[in-house]
Amino acid sequence: xxKILLVIFVLQTINGFSIRKPIDLTKHYxxxxxxxxxSVNDEEKFKELERIINDKIKQEKFADAISxxxxxxxxxxxxxxxxxQYVSYYYSGISTKSLKDYKTALNHFLKIIHHKxxxxxxxxxxxxxxxxxxxxxxxxxxxxxxxxxxxxxCLDYKDKLVDKKTLVPIxxxxxxxxxxxxxxxxxxxxxxxxxxxxxxxxxxxxxxYNNLGNDEYSQGNFSKAIEYYIQSxxxxxxxxxxxxxxxxYNNLGNxxxxxxxxxxxxIEFYTKSLDIEKKAQNxxxxxxxxxxxxxVYITQQKYTEAEKSFKEALQIYSGVKNPxxxxxxxxxxxxxxxxxxxxxxxxATFIRCIDIRKKNNDEINLANVYNxxxxxxxxxxxxxxxxxxYSKALEFSRIKNNKNLTERIYFGMQEAFxxxxxxxxxxxxxxxxxxxxxTLLNATISKQIIDIQEKYExxxxxxxxxxxxxxxxxxxLQRNGILAFLILAILSFSSILYIIFQKxxxxxxxxxxxxxxxxxxxxxxxQDSEIRSMVSLAEGKEKERxxxxxxxxDRVGSMLSLVxxxxxxxxxxxxxVIKENxxxxxxxYQEVRNISHNLHxxxxxxxxxxxxxxxxxxxxxxxxxxxxxxxxxxENLVIPKETEEVIFRVLQELITNVLKHSExxxxxxxxxxxxDGGISITVEDDGKGFDPLSNKEGIGLKNASYRLSSIGGSMxxxxxxxxxxxxxxxxxxxxNVNKNLIS
Amino acid sequence: MxxxxxxxxxxxxxxxxxxxxxxxxHKIEGVITKGLDVxxxxxxxxxxxxxxxxxxxxxxxIVLAREIQKKYASVKILILSMHTEPExxxxxxxxxxxxxxxxxxxxxxxxxxxxxxxxxxxxYGQEIINAYVNYQKKPAIDKHEDLKITQREKEVLKLILEGxxxxxxxxxxxxxxxxxxxxxxxxxxxLGVKNTAELVKIAIERKLV
Numbered sequence: 001x002x003k004i005l006l007v008i009f010v011l012q013t014i015n016g017f018s019i020r021k022p023i024d025l026t027k028h029y030x031x032x033x034x035x036x037x038x039s040v041n042d043e044e045k046f047k048e049l050e051r052i053i054n055d056k057i058k059q060e061k062f063a064d065a066i067s068x069x070x071x072x073x074x075x076x077x078x079x080x081x082x083x084x085q086y087v088s089y090y091y092s093g094i095s096t097k098s099l100k101d102y103k104t105a106l107n108h109f110l111k112i113i114h115h116k117x118x119x120x121x122x123x124x125x126x127x128x129x130x131x132x133x134x135x136x137x138x139x140x141x142x143x144x145x146x147x148x149x150x151x152x153x154c155l156d157y158k159d160k161l162v163d164k165k166t167l168v169p170i171x172x173x174x175x176x177x178x179x180x181x182x183x184x185x186x187x188x189x190x191x192x193x194x195x196x197x198x199x200x201x202x203x204x205x206x207x208x209y210n211n212l213g214n215d216e217y218s219q220g221n222f223s224k225a226i227e228y229y230i231q232s233x234x235x236x237x238x239x240x241x242x243x244x245x246x247x248x249y250n251n252l253g254n255x256x257x258x259x260x261x262x263x264x265x266x267i268e269f270y271t272k273s274l275d276i277e278k279k280a281q282n283x284x285x286x287x288x289x290x291x292x293x294x295x296v297y298i299t300q301q302k303y304t305e306a307e308k309s310f311k312e313a314l315q316i317y318s319g320v321k322n323p324x325x326x327x328x329x330x331x332x333x334x335x336x337x338x339x340x341x342x343x344x345x346x347x348a349t350f351i352r353c354i355d356i357r358k359k360n361n362d363e364i365n366l367a368n369v370y371n372x373x374x375x376x377x378x379x380x381x382x383x384x385x386x387x388x389x390y391s392k393a394l395e396f397s398r399i400k401n402n403k404n405l406t407e408r409i410y411f412g413m414q415e416a417f418x419x420x421x422x423x424x425x426x427x428x429x430x431x432x433x434x435x436x437x438x439t440l441l442n443a444t445i446s447k448q449i450i451d452i453q454e455k456y457e458x459x460x461x462x463x464x465x466x467x468x469x470x471x472x473x474x475x476x477l478q479r480n481g482i483l484a485f486l487i488l489a490i491l492s493f494s495s496i497l498y499i500i501f502q503k504x505x506x507x508x509x510x511x512x513x514x515x516x517x518x519x520x521x522x523x524x525x526x527q528d529s530e531i532r533s534m535v536s537l538a539e540g541k542e543k544e545r546x547x548x549x550x551x552x553x554d555r556v557g558s559m560l561s562l563v564x565x566x567x568x569x570x571x572x573x574x575x576x577v578i579k580e581n582x583x584x585x586x587x588x589y590q591e592v593r594n595i596s597h598n599l600h601x602x603x604x605x606x607x608x609x610x611x612x613x614x615x616x617x618x619x620x621x622x623x624x625x626x627x628x629x630x631x632x633x634x635e636n637l638v639i640p641k642e643t644e645e646v647i648f649r650v651l652q653e654l655i656t657n658v659l660k661h662s663e664x665x666x667x668x669x670x671x672x673x674x675x676d677g678g679i680s681i682t683v684e685d686d687g688k689g690f691d692p693l694s695n696k697e698g699i700g701l702k703n704a705s706y707r708l709s710s711i712g713g714s715m716x717x718x719x720x721x722x723x724x725x726x727x728x729x730x731x732x733x734x735x736n737v738n739k740n741l742i743s
Numbered sequence: 744m745x746x747x748x749x750x751x752x753x754x755x756x757x758x759x760x761x762x763x764x765x766x767x768x769h770k771i772e773g774v775i776t777k778g779l780d781v782x783x784x785x786x787x788x789x790x791x792x793x794x795x796x797x798x799x800x801x802x803x804x805i806v807l808a809r810e811i812q813k814k815y816a817s818v819k820i821l822i823l824s825m826h827t828e829p830e831x832x833x834x835x836x837x838x839x840x841x842x843x844x845x846x847x848x849x850x851x852x853x854x855x856x857x858x859x860x861x862x863x864x865x866x867y868g869q870e871i872i873n874a875y876v877n878y879q880k881k882p883a884i885d886k887h888e889d890l891k892i893t894q895r896e897k898e899v900l901k902l903i904l905e906g907x908x909x910x911x912x913x914x915x916x917x918x919x920x921x922x923x924x925x926x927x928x929x930x931x932x933x934l935g936v937k938n939t940a941e942l943v944k945i946a947i948e949r950k951l952v
Contacts, residue, residue, distance in 0.1 A: 344864060345863075347862075347863070351865060358839070384867070384869045385872070388875060391875065391879040392879075491906075495906060502914075506915070509917075553798065553825060554751070554798060558754070558846070559752075559754070559755075562752075562754055564849060565849070568850040569850055602798065606803065606805060607831075607834070615828060615830070629891065633929065633933075668893045672925065680921070680925045680928070684893050684895055716921060716922055718916075718917070718922060724894060724895075726918075
């Protein structure tokens with residue numbers, strides 16, 4: 001009986017609450033009718049809720065809207081209504097998008113789009129909006145490919161829309177994406193399409209004209225660009241759209257500065273833009289224009305005027321606390337000082353800029369400033385300082401894959417090394433420089449070729465492809481089928497043979513092994529007690545090492561430093577005896593430091609296991625011919641100090657063994673984190689291997705095992721003569737070992 | 744500049760102070776031999792520059808440098824240390840120091856450093872820069888994209904491709920389950936895949952075995 005009731009209930013909900021007469025259940029009619037009524041009420045309730053959410057969004061009360069959406073979702077789940085559940089995601093997406101939480105918004109939208117059949121497929125307007133908003137979110141997240149396909153989807157609803165004006169932003173965005181890919185032909189087509197729907201919409205049209213101008217500008221068609229900008233300006237003036245007007249004037253200014261090199265005109269347009277920004281009291285805009293004007297003054301060699309503009313800009317940016325703007329202005333000021341030949345002042349200004357950008361993680365702009373400082377130090381003949389800043393610049397230009405800048409940096413480093421007479425290094429950087437230059441040249445040439453080819457062959461290829469895909473599909477289907485069958489047959493047959501063969505072999509080997517293991521166990525018992533005392537001895541040694549290392553480092557090192565300081569006071573006398581002793585002192589100092597470092601590295605203490613292993617890798621590779629591959633699979637792994645200490649000593653022991661005995665070419669150490677929070681470390685080499693059951697290597701390894709067991713860990717040894725060796729260290733999770741969840 | 748010297752070795756600290764005093768370009772604001780005394784000192788008096796040792800028994804110079812930069816951005820820091828490992832330098836550079844020189848620097852180098860920092864520039868010792876530039880040149884930890892697969896990983900991968908279970912692989916290679924699991928986990932991570940099925944797919948695609 002309950003079953004039948006349930007069926008009715010389900011039927012009702014599935015059919016979207018349409019009233020449906022129960023078939024033959026007069027007895028329970030009243031009961032099911034109540035459910036029915038409830039459902040109709042639900043429908044009304046959800047519609048009402050949707051209306052309220054819509055209002056909240058219109059009033060820009062997005063947080064309220066979101067919490068209402070959560071309610072709606074819950075109720076929809078309770079009422080078993082998938083449709084309303086997805087409606088709630090739709091509005092959640094819109095609200096979070098408005099709050100600029102694009103990732104969450106995207107999640108909401110994707111829930112709908114990835115549903116097996118999109119619940120709104122009958123509602124063109126909503127579908128259109130869904131794809132439009134998703135596209136906008138992707139655009140904000142700079143995922144242009146995805147944004148592109150969303151906007152393309154929007155166009156599917158082109159003919160069904162009542163208000164065609166909503167298509168304008170879609171075309172504008174598609175054009176924008178094409179522009180960013182330098183596909184100016186398609187971009188232009190989109191923009192023109194957009195314009196055709198924007199007849200009464202001057203605002204949209206002016207934005208599009210501005211974008212068209214940007215494109216022409218990118219292609220170097222300056223006169224066309226200017227034409228479009230002016231069209232945009234005319235519309236903006238009509239609309240009194242000051243923001244748009246200022247930006248178009250600004251763009252014109254950019255053209256006249258960078259490309260037409262007409263400083264007078266550039267300043268004219270920048271000033272127009274500046275006036276508008278002043279009227280609108282838009283401080284950021286004012287400061288930006290002041291910066292632009294200052295830069296033009298530099299090209300005109302009007303340095304005092306430039307300095308004045310930058311000073312004013314800096315004041316404004318400091319007033320509105322815009323670190324990015326401050327940094328940009330400082331960079332411009334630095335360039336100005338550079339032009340004036342005030343190198344030291346320029347460096348100081350750039351360094352202030354660097355400090356700000358470091359805090360803001362502004363990597364791309366950091367690379368530029370680092371490079372500028374490097375070049376300035378170079379002019380000042382401070383070649384070492386120059387090298388440092390160049391290498392910093394290199395780090396960031398590589399991260400951002402900025403090849404033009406990287407090329408310049410390589411050249412700078414090459415010059416600096418040459419000045420320091422380190423010709424070998426100068427040579428490597430020169431090579432890097434010319435390699436990169438070649439690839440850059442090739443890249444531009446091949447890009448040009450591709451562009452040309454594309455234009456001519458686009459149509460032809462499209463036709464051919466359509467034909468060919470049909471043929472290929474048919475052929476490959478047949479061929480793949482036969483091939484797959486053959487492979488499968490061969491594979492299964494050979495693996496069966498192999499398994500039988502291997503099993504027999506293994507049984508024999510296992511028997512021999514077992515008897516050996518028994519002998520071993522007796523020996524082990526004797527060894528155990530020896531080793532235990534060795535471990536405690538080793539621990540004592542470790543402490544002592546640490547102490548001696550510290551004493552050497554701190555006391556002896558410091559005393560030597562002082563002697564050096566005192567002696568260098570007399571350096572001006574040019575006494576050969578003092579000079580000789582100074583050199584001797586330097587090498588003594590170096591020696592003390594090395595001894596101290598070998599005894600105990602402070603790196604482990606300050607920076608942890610990874611840093612100390614990286615340091616060890618550096619040392620080993622500089623002294624041996626072995627390849628040491630070190631991989632940390634989990635960047636966020638946090639290991640407590642005592643555990644790290646043990647792991648490091650064990651690894652040191654294993655690595656020493658490999659270096660001493662194995663004759664290996666490769667050494668691989670990998671640190672990984674298990675699902676259970678434990679740490680597993682594999683140490684592999686491709687050397688001559690050994691028999692783990694023979695006792696020759698035993699004591700050191702046993703010692704290592706014991707140390708591991710003191711923190712609850714264990715070690716497995718896999719090796720055979722001629723087959724290299726592989727150690728697995730396993731340290732289980734305890735409350736000591738945890739993952740850093742914050743990062 | 745007004746300078747504060749922080750070093751737990753009194754003789755060295757005083758010697759350094761004496762040397763700087765003699766130049767007459769700078770004033771010694773104080774000499775402190777306990778790291779923990781530095782922040783209380785700064786509450787009363789702000790020098791232009793702190794010359795800071797890294798290894799002190801009571802507090803790490805790195806921590807101290809970070810604290811000073813956080814609280815008093817205008818105070819510049821010159822590190823005077825025996826450590827030339829790039830890790831130390833990187834960390835301190837990111838904390839915002841203005842200079843870093845080796846403890847065995849001669850008089851001239853110290854004077855030059857002070858002069859440049861006084862002008863708002865930075866000064867890093869030659870030895871430190873050499874170590875750092877080399878460290879930058881080759882990444883110490885191999886990037887995921889060009890990770891090589893080890894011999895043993897190849898063996899395990901081959902057996903996985905042949906359809907063996909973990910236990911069968913253990914028997915064939917004479918290793919324990921933990922070892923096989925570790926190899927498999929490392930493989931997944933090296934190839935950036937989530938499970939064995941994806942591993943098999945990518946291994947065939949890239950012809951890894």
